[in-house]
Amino acid sequence: RVLGMRGYDVHLCESENEIGGHVRDLMRYPGMAEWGRITSYGKGQLDKLNNVVVHTSxxxxxxxxxxxxxxxxxxxxxxxxxVDGFSHVSMAPVPGIDASASQFATPEQVMEGKDIGDRVVILDADGYFTGVSLAEMMADQGKQVSIVTQFGAAAPLMDYTLEAPNLHRMLNEKNIAQYGGYWVEECEPGNVVKVKLFGLSRDGSKRTTEPKVGEPVRRMGSEIEIVEADTVILVTARHSNDGLYKSLRERQESWHKEGIEGIYQAGDCYAPRLTGDVIFEGHRIARGFESANPQRPLPYLRERMVWGRDNLPGAPS
Structure with a gap:
């Protein structure tokens, strides 16, 4: 949109049959329909620009x-x-987790209609709305739901949006159990999935007086708690879909021959983050499109607040 408003001829190539990306899933979560304004606003603005062509599918x-x-x-x-339970908690996949198996599911697979069992455990290392929204959705379908999170309670980022108090009322009303301050050590698939949890504080508060290289500085506890589930939903971490970018980088010598001045990443393709940050970055790249590298933010133009003088940067003092 911003490039079109600035006079560029733009082709938007969308792999799906409509624009919107993962926001189309978000707006289907309980109470999240208003997020559809992101896509409806974008569509309306693009329709006004004759120099922007949208190619769907x-x-x-x-x-x-x-x-x-x-x-x-x-x-x-x-x-x-x-798909493997990787998160910033352990910085490694969780043994036993594989979303290609019937007993595990990612949020995308849930929204695509993958079968979910009656007892659901949600592993939520994200801390925002995805885990609790899926928990509410599953509870509304009559399922027994538990949320496991390394945070003290589910969805702490909702404290900043003032949604947390009512969120926890909802979790209480719908009998959604919380395991705050826990994370998963491993999962044992079988007729049911045995989710082995450990408390993040099980190593104790006192450091050893004789630290050894390669060993934890605190006593590592061995206590675990086992929760049984028919399905484990993985809200643990997001990975960038950067395969196309990496492939293009490998053929960078062809760019000049094909008349390409530069190829850039925007939004989650560069690094997964909040939707507001993604929108901001797209806007920023379009504003600085003539710079040597739009991927890199331009420095701020700071004003000098001098009484009685012109405050524009570069103005004579």
Missing amino acids: TLLDTDDVLNYGADKVVLCTGSRWA
Whole structure:
């Protein structure tokens, strides 16, 4: 939109049959329909711009991008939820977790209609609305739901949006159990999944007086708690869909030959983050599109507040 308003001829190639990306899933969560304003506003603004063409159901590969005829390319290929339980808590996959199996599901798989059992455990290392929204959705379907989070309580980021008090009322009303301050050590699939949890404080508060290289500085506890589930939903971490960008980088010598000045990443394709940050970055890249590298933010122009003088940067003092 911003590039179009600035006079550029823009082609938006969307792989799905409509624009919006993962926001189309978010607006289907309980109480989240208003998030649809993000896509409806975008569609309305694009319809006003004759120099912006939207191609839906258009999935481009590396050769397609190189041969498209564009001067500059911005990749907004998004991100995906981890399928192996990887999170910033352990910085490693969780043994036993595999979302290709029937007893595990990512948020995308849930919204695509993957079968979910009656007893559900949600592993939530995200701390925002996704885990609790899926918990509410599952509870509304009559399922027994538990949330496991490394935070003290579910969805602490909702404290900043003032939604937390009513959120916890909802969790209480719908009998959604919380395991705050816990994380998962491993999962044992079987007729049911045994989710082995450990308290993040089980190592105790006192440091050892004789630290050894390669060993924890505190006594590592061995206590675990086992929760049984029919399905484990993985809200643990998101990974960038940056395969196309990496493939294009490997063929950077072809860019000049095809008339491409630069290829850039925007939003979750560069690093998964909040939707507001993604929108801001797209706007910023478009505003600085003539810079040497729009991927890199330009420095702020700071005003000098001098009484009685022109405060514009570079003005004579």
